[in-house]
Amino acid sequence: MPDTIVALATPFGISAIAKIRVSGSLTQTLIKKHFNKENPLSHFAFLSNYISDSGKIIDQVMVLFFNHKRSYTGEDALEIDCHGNPLIIRSILGDLQISGCRMAEPGEFTKRAYLNHKIDLCQAEAVLDVIHATNESALEISQKQLQGTLSEKIIHFNDLLLSLLAEIEARIDFVDEGLEFDEKILAKLDDGLKEIETIMGSHRFRKILLNGVSVAIVGHPNAGKSSLLNALLNEERALVSDTPGTTRDFISENIIIEKFLIKIIDTAGLRATSDPVEVLGIAKTIDNIRLADLCLIVIDQNNPLPLESAVIEELSSKQCILVSNKIDLQKKIFYFPKELRHFPTVSISAKQNIGIDVLKSTIVQKIRKDLSLPQDIAIVINERHREIFQNVRELMVSAKNIFQNQQSYELCASDLRFALETLGYITGQYNTEDMLGKIFSQFCIGK
Ligand SMILES: Nc1nc2c(ncn2[C@@H]2O[C@H](COP(=O)(O)OP(=O)(O)OP(=O)(O)O)[C@@H](O)[C@H]2O)c(=O)[nH]1
Ligand SMILES: [Mg+2]
The missing domain is CATH 3.40.50.300 (P-loop containing nucleotide triphosphate hydrolases)
Structure with missing residues (x-):
């Protein structure tokens, strides 16, 4: 079972209120121990004293419990709003560590949301973009992507590749029945390639949106x-x-x-x-x-x-x-x-x-x-997505050539299968530790 993590979610320093976030299996135990409350209601805030491990009152705080079924991370989670004094913040963070929490790494709450299937990987990346957007256009697009516009495109593209693969595989199975070169399949391959060009073209808007013109x-x-x-x-x-x-x-x-x-x-x-x-x-x-x-x-x-x-x-x-x-x-x-x-x-x-x-x-x-910037930009891909799409495009071009030359249906299907797998790295259906490390290390602690 993953350990329970804690972090300050607001900037450190003097402020009206500071928010401390906790996520993990210890959450309900912590609520009982530090706020003397059992079976807290999910999504209902309550006012309480924070009682430390040694029994001392550290601060009067607002506490908000999230049941794992409806939490950001997909685990039981807790938010503590305390007074924004660095002495209080340090005391509570230190005390929660005594109670068994570990300080969260950058982006670890969002990483858990992804690992618990609350969001996919491009939505996790959109969270980062929402936080860092410096102008309204960038904010608008990253919010759309957080809601899943890019993920929907990928699902649509995935379906197209799947149906192509099914048709090619049918040719492998029934090759004796003499299924010949088919215009419809070629047109579908071309549609896919066109769609990929449009998606890849959106990458150049990113620089304009992030860095400006x-x-x-x-x-x-x-x-x-x-x-x-x-x-x-x-x-x-x-x-x-x-x-x-x-x-x-x-x-x-x-x-x-x-x-x-x-x-x-x-x-x-x-x-x-x-x-x-x-x-x-x-x-x-x-x-x-x-x-x-x-x-x-x-x-x-x-x-x-x-x-x-x-x-x-x-x-x-x-x-x-x-x-x-x-x-x-x-x-x-x-x-x-x-x-x-x-x-x-x-x-x-x-x-x-x-x-x-x-x-x-x-x-x-x-x-x-x-810059051929459309009036309404629905998606903007980042460099990681662009590299993946480039690989998918190469595989599709290769599949098209094989199909056109009627070389081998097996080879064509193999390229399409590989293209499907490659596409899965965008949404995080497939991932590597290295890739996740690179993405989540860009986040702030507490997100
Ligand atoms: N009447 C009038 N004068 C202007 C206008 N625009 C600028 N000026 C005047 O033109 C002079 C030069 O203006 P600047 O803005 O310093 O010109 P600049 O191109 O930055 O000049 P450098 O920094 O020397 O290259 C100033 O006296 C301005 O007040 C204008 O639209 N109408
Ligand atoms: Mg001048």
Whole structure:
């Protein structure tokens, strides 16, 4: 029988309330010993003194018992809400260890939930994503996956592989009856391969959801790049002045636009200069252009200085939006190099906050379009899932080739069987200690 584990589920430090979690077979014994209560009702909180092993009252606490049939871990479990004083927390944790509990390892409560079939492995991974989501979109998707959207896809895919396998195996058994090459099976194999492509394609959304999209603001000195950063952030973050070369080093800030996490980088103005500090700043700007997912090329539409050809070349291979700034002033000339004119243009006044909302929606449109980001993302797979799907795809391609060439039904069936088994590693139908160790070590203690 696994031992009973204990952990602090809330951050350690001074707080209004701290939650201590217990899971395992000792739970009811602990409730009797420390709260003098027998047969506690599941899911009903009660107020009690915590009485230590030596009979001392440590704190007045709220206690919540969960019967194993309806608990997170699938074992009898207990939550103790005590006052958030580190002295009290330490005393209770120490005392529960005297009573036979062991301190939990990171993610051990969720690992037990998985091992007791309360959730599958991709739902366990979704728990981690829910806790770490930094923006609403990431949170929304991880919550959907926690409810089982990815698991459902896998079950559906599993059924498809099973029915394919059944049909191929029928050919092995009745090969004498002369079952021949079948278009329907081939179409089914193709459907499966298409589905796998779509699922694997969702992996690239993960980076965007977790790390956000990096957007670099580039252009000439004095074009109004720092003013634009401030307008997007709606605060005076960067220094603005009419002296060209004000921004020497880049400044990076996060904003959320339409639920997307966007990392905006204001850069040093691009111009030929002999000032060594500015030269370094410009070199960093070029690096930022290379690393950015999207560049906003800002010009002062009243004074549009030419960009160097090396910079134009760099930008033309990126995704960009042309930003024509200072429309509040009388327009003199409008100029963007012809190599860049295929990018969308937005006219703004960073100083007077004109056109900023249009620019924000153009940024989001561009992100959606360039990354083929659907309006409603149902699933996003992680690197572990992607590697497994890649193996499944290779096996399916091999099965298709064997089938098409009518080589051997046995070989074809063997590939499909192996593909099915490989798929089982995603939901955790199959697992290895190493794999579980890698997944659960990323969790916090107490989850
Ligand atoms: N009239 C007007 N002036 C603006 C506008 N945007 C910026 N400016 C002015 O242009 C000057 C330069 O603005 P910055 O935002 O510092 O320009 P920058 O591109 O960051 O310049 P560097 O950091 O030197 O590369 C400042 O005096 C701003 O007030 C605008 O939309 N209209
Ligand atoms: Mg600046």
